[in-house]
Amino acid sequence: MSTAIHMLDAAERFCTERGLSLTPMRRRVLELLVEAGGPVKAYDLLSALKPGGAAQPPTVYRALDFLTRAGLAHKVEALNAYTACLNGHDEDDPCTGSAELFICESCGNVDERHMHRAPTDAPEGFVITRSVVEHYGQCVRCAN
């Protein structure tokens, strides 16, 4: 799958440009997320990392923390899982950290939109710093 390689290369460039260090461990975790193509649990990543050095929880959580801070991955709150950011990080469209996720409960696929719109019906004067928006249902393939 060349798209996966492309995404990793893009991530590499993305980090270099910003002085972030995409270490082997972080790159490996991102690679696993990209390969999965959907939400992955932290402990599943942990298992996947094992063959080649016994990894402990903090290792993978630190990597996930870096990736989510950098905008290269998102946490799926309602699943306690993590997914690679689908955005091309090689364009001038860096991920802001507030993505709108569409999660298919049948095939596990995740589609991602970046929120351009602010909620029109926010309480008077409420200042939003972070949003969690996750839609669950069925993608077009599974709905039929």
Next chain:
Amino acid sequence: MSTAIHMLDAAERFCTERGLSLTPMRRRVLELLVEAGGPVKAYDLLSALKPGGAAQPPTVYRALDFLTRAGLAHKVEALNAYTACLNGHDEDDPCTGSAELFICESCGNVDERHMHRAPTDAPEGFVITRSVVEHYGQCVRCAN
């Protein structure tokens, strides 16, 4: 606070009308959520229930499951916490289960809007069954 009592009475009527049984345990948990006026952790509810019979996790989780299914409470996914549904359940505006939450990170207050709008930018043909929408930031009082 008479609003709390009003909310519990409304919940009582809401359940009666629908053949749901708001048992003492469920009522007590809802009461604690209403009193808190913001997100509460399951284990905090558990502690609050203790004096008067040692409660175990399943007890409170069962009550929360009932309340969320009935639409009387919501889970705040990003906090692993629960909050009473602010909607008046005595009007013809039953909670659909998909609320949009505005959570103040300073004072912990939660404001709630019901989503009337569907996302305009959903993937082609995606059928949404459930949405999680949580905005974090500062309410108008804390922002100043």
Next chain:
DNA sequence: TCACGTTGCGTAATGTCATAACGTCACCCC
């Protein structure tokens, strides 16, 4: 009236998700 299914809750144990606290190593930089 009694057998039977259903519902709600008690209880013990366990599973799952995440972090704290500490040490070490490599690197950079003056």
Next chain:
DNA sequence: GGGGTGACGTTATGACATTACGCAACGTGA
């Protein structure tokens, strides 16, 4: 070459949630 910093290993623990089993209360229909 001392000192700060960042990344990661390691051990232990904390925080959140569920499984599995049992029993009592209640309603229903034979």
